[in-house]
Amino acid sequence: xxxxxxxxxxxxxxxxxxxxxxxxxxxxxxxxxxxxxxxxxxxxxxxxxxxxxxxxxxxxxxxxxxxxxxxxxxxxxxxxxxxxxxxxxxxxxxxxxxxxxxxxxxxxxxxxxx
Amino acid sequence: xxxxxxxxxxxxxxxxxxxxxxxxxxxxxxxxxxxxxxxxxxxxxxxxxxxxxxxxxxxxxxxxxxxxxxxxxxxxxxxxxxxxxxxxxxxxxxxxxxxxxxxxxxxxxxxxxxxx
Numbered sequence: 001x002x003x004x005x006x007x008x009x010x011x012x013x014x015x016x017x018x019x020x021x022x023x024x025x026x027x028x029x030x031x032x033x034x035x036x037x038x039x040x041x042x043x044x045x046x047x048x049x050x051x052x053x054x055x056x057x058x059x060x061x062x063x064x065x066x067x068x069x070x071x072x073x074x075x076x077x078x079x080x081x082x083x084x085x086x087x088x089x090x091x092x093x094x095x096x097x098x099x100x101x102x103x104x105x106x107x108x109x110x111x112x113x114x
Numbered sequence: 115x116x117x118x119x120x121x122x123x124x125x126x127x128x129x130x131x132x133x134x135x136x137x138x139x140x141x142x143x144x145x146x147x148x149x150x151x152x153x154x155x156x157x158x159x160x161x162x163x164x165x166x167x168x169x170x171x172x173x174x175x176x177x178x179x180x181x182x183x184x185x186x187x188x189x190x191x192x193x194x195x196x197x198x199x200x201x202x203x204x205x206x207x208x209x210x211x212x213x214x215x216x217x218x219x220x221x222x223x224x225x226x227x228x229x230x
Contacts, residue, residue, distance in 0.1 A: 006156075009154065034218075043223050044204070044219075044221045089157060091157075091219075099145070099162075101162055101170070101172065102147070102159070102208075102219055103159065104157035107157075
């Protein structure tokens with residue numbers, strides 16, 4: 001069935017360093033991929049999304065490229081800030097009988113140190 | 115802009131109790147969702163609804179009922195609360211009828227459930 005895998009539960013790094021959060025997916029349909037961010041005690045919010053193969057999508061300094069050949073949609077940032085500390089979810093929009101449903105990965109906690 | 119309001123924010127129940135969580139949205143969105151968030155397990159889909167009076171089961175529907183009597187509201191019932199259960203239930207909505215696939219989900223702030 002359809003699924004999303006995020007391999008890291010926790011990523012800790014120092015401010016100013018680059019980061020990559022991994023996301024791979026499995027689906028039999030044409031994929032729509034999303035990254036959502038959830039700050040402490042807040043609701044998840046969309047960070048970026050894509051359905052176009054090999055095209056980089058950017059928002060708020062974060063970027064990701066959908067690679068259908070490897071079923072991946074990794075999230076990257078060249079220089080993390082303290083305010084980037086949050087829970088990041090990769091999500092897949094998957095077709096189910098007569099509608100699309102959104103499936104989330106388990107999430108990756110990003111902890112940025114001063 | 116719009117907002118999703120979930121009530122109550124905190125819910126404390128007893129084992130075996132039937133508990134109802136409510137969600138209202140003023141985006142005029144067609145599709146609404148209920149997710150359960152547990153630490154280390156991500157967001158798991160319980161039920162979703164693509165229009166008024168429609169219900170679709172997610173992967174975690176067992177032990178829950180849902181109701182979409184109006185376009186703007188979507189309620190979730192825990193049919194029998196499990197002892198020591200703790201979780202956050204998130205309601206979300208998206209614009210379309212679920213037929214396109216690339217729509218953004220807008221989330222409420224959640225209901226935190228504790229079962230004693």
